[in-house]
Structures are given as C-alpha cells and as structure tokens.
Amino acid sequence: MADSITAKIFRYDPTVDEEPYYSTYEVPWVEDPTNKMTGMQVLQYIHEEIEPIAYDYSCISGLCGRCSMVIDGIPGLACWTTLEPGTHTFEPLTGFPVIKDLVVDRSAIKERFTDTEPYNKTVNPISEIKDIDYDLYWETLERINMCRECMSCYASCQALQMNNAWEKYIGPGAMMTIAQRYYDPHDEANRVEQAAFAGVFECIQCGNCTNVCPAGIPVAETIAVLQKEAEAAGLKPEAKSE
Ligand code: SF4
Ligand code: SF4
Ligand code: FES
Structure with missing residues (x-):
C-alpha cells in the first residue's frame, strides 16, 4: 500500500x-x-x-x-x-x-444557546394557530433547527477570534436560536431587540460561519437579516466618533 x-x-x-x-x-x-x-x-x-x-x-x-x-x-x-x-x-x-x-470545554458557550430562551414564547399557542408556509418551515425553520451546536462557527468567527468580542457578542450559533424564533410566526417575543442586545452588530459579515457550518445553515446571511431588521428598528448603536 x-x-x-x-x-x-x-x-x-x-x-x-x-x-x-x-x-x-x-x-x-x-x-x-x-x-x-x-x-x-x-x-x-x-x-x-x-x-x-x-x-x-x-x-x-x-x-x-x-x-x-x-x-x-x-x-x-x-x-x-x-x-x-x-x-x-x-x-x-x-x-x-x-x-x-x-x-x-464548551460549557460556557453552550449556556449561551439556552440563555436565549429558544423555546416558542407564546402565551397560548393554540388560541390562534397560524399556518406556517411550506418554504418557511422547510427552508428556514428546519434548516436552522439542524444546528448541531458543534461550535465550529465560534472557532472561525472573526468578530470573536480577531475582534475579541466574546463579552459583547453571543456568537453565531446562539444567534441562530434567536433567528429561529424571529422567523417563527407563533413566537411573540421581540427577537429583533434581543438580537441587538445579544451583539448582532458585532458581526462583521466575514462569512466564515456559513462556510464551516456542517448543517448547511446560512448563518451569516441570517445574521444579516437580523442586522437589517434591528437597524430599521433604530437599534443600531451609533458609530463611535474619534
Ligand atoms: S459572518 Fe459574523 S458571525 Fe459569522 S463568522 Fe463572520 S463575524 Fe462571525
Ligand atoms: S457551525 Fe452550524 S451547526 Fe455548528 S454551532 Fe454553528 S450554526 Fe450550529
Ligand atoms: S461524532 Fe457526532 S458529529 Fe462527529
């Protein structure tokens, strides 16, 4: 051989x-x-x-x-x-x-996933059942739900690894748990505001998270949607002046 x-x-x-x-x-x-x-x-x-x-x-x-x-x-x-x-x-x-x-040791980052309260925050989920359209369910919600919590995106994230934003940014994987409920029409929490407070604007859109994700989740693109929504809601911090 x-x-x-x-x-x-x-x-x-x-x-x-x-x-x-x-x-x-x-x-x-x-x-x-x-x-x-x-x-x-x-x-x-x-x-x-x-x-x-x-x-x-x-x-x-x-x-x-x-x-x-x-x-x-x-x-x-x-x-x-x-x-x-x-x-x-x-x-x-x-x-x-x-x-x-x-x-x-992944425990500290693992906690970030659960700290986002990723469950459906609805007062009474069966009082007003909303149909979820096929594409939203299969293309978006199920895709994000494929996250293995492998943390590969954290190891490649320039906001964390280069800009050292560990304290300000929950990171791409945990941000996906917020994104999933943002897309879920049954969820009643303000996930855009949550994303802003979780440091969504620390993401510099390098795209590494999408490239390494073994679940095929368009992580960076999903974060870009949250950034756009948060900016439209007036939640983007003003750029620091020198
Ligand atoms: S696109 Fe954003 S979240 Fe993804 S790796 Fe780059 S800086 Fe991190
Ligand atoms: S790389 Fe993909 S599967 Fe792994 S934690 Fe990040 S989003 Fe989840
Ligand atoms: S051993 Fe389970 S994903 Fe590799």
Whole structure:
C-alpha cells in the first residue's frame, strides 16, 4: 500500500504539561469504495493502534456535533471531514479552554444557546394557530433547527477570534436560536431587540460561519437579516466618533 496519512496531533494535558506540543503519527490508508479517509478514522487508528489520545465523539455520522475540531486550519466535524493521503494537522477548537488534547470545554458557550430562551414564547399557542408556509418551515425553520451546536462557527468567527468580542457578542450559533424564533410566526417575543442586545452588530459579515457550518445553515446571511431588521428598528448603536 503506497498511501498513508501523517497526522500531527495537538497534545496537551494541563495537569502535567507546561506547554502544548504536537505528536506525529503514521496512519495507514484504509481502502474503501470512497477512497477517502475521515479525520475520525485517523484519530481512532492512533488511539486504538498506537497510543491513547483524547478526543470527543458519539454518533460518527455528522449529527451530534461532539467531534468538532480544527483540521488543517478549518473548524469542522472530524467524522465529516474527508482527507487525502498526506500530512494533516489536528487541533482543538480555537478560543476554547483545552481539557485534554482535542477535547475542549464548551460549557460556557453552550449556556449561551439556552440563555436565549429558544423555546416558542407564546402565551397560548393554540388560541390562534397560524399556518406556517411550506418554504418557511422547510427552508428556514428546519434548516436552522439542524444546528448541531458543534461550535465550529465560534472557532472561525472573526468578530470573536480577531475582534475579541466574546463579552459583547453571543456568537453565531446562539444567534441562530434567536433567528429561529424571529422567523417563527407563533413566537411573540421581540427577537429583533434581543438580537441587538445579544451583539448582532458585532458581526462583521466575514462569512466564515456559513462556510464551516456542517448543517448547511446560512448563518451569516441570517445574521444579516437580523442586522437589517434591528437597524430599521433604530437599534443600531451609533458609530463611535474619534
Ligand atoms: S459572518 Fe459574523 S458571525 Fe459569522 S463568522 Fe463572520 S463575524 Fe462571525
Ligand atoms: S450554526 Fe452550524 S457551525 Fe454553528 S454551532 Fe450550529 S451547526 Fe455548528
Ligand atoms: S461524532 Fe457526532 S458529529 Fe462527529
């Protein structure tokens, strides 16, 4: 067999290591009909055949969102990332505290998703049932509902990673929970105002969140809609003058 993968893996155990380091492993190519290997296959080979490494996963089918990490500089799901033979680098999600190796602490960001009160805020949802049109339901609400809470968008977000807006901006993933109820005709909360207070104008529309989202959610475009609505409602902060 001619092909193989050279995997450079970020290693760090904060309880014993002073600094992170990288370990390099040779992983034999697995022949299958797709002639592709996933990042998860590479990690499993190392873990089972060479030495233990720490990484998270559950479904191995792109659904649970637990295996997100940065592979070759791009955030995404390890089980959903296909690799060619050659050298590939595996790192933890950017901007998250490392628990061990490729496992990060997502709890603080996870809370942001639930803090948005993403449930339908309707006093009596059956008193006035509104039909939801087919396209809105399937193209928008169901699409946003596909969010795996994988946090890949956070690791790629320029507002967070470059502008360090972690305190002012809940981030693209949690903003999608607000957007879903903004589009939901049954929801009676003012989601545009909520988006403004959650820092929607910190988004600089770099588009990275849309590009990395494994659920295919048009994250940046959806945020742009909320920005437009919030600006029309007079909620955009005035630009700071020098
Ligand atoms: S488009 Fe906005 S939310 Fe998305 S990654 Fe860029 S700055 Fe972040
Ligand atoms: S919006 Fe996409 S990238 Fe962000 S957490 Fe949800 S599934 Fe992951
Ligand atoms: S292990 Fe569930 S999405 Fe990768």
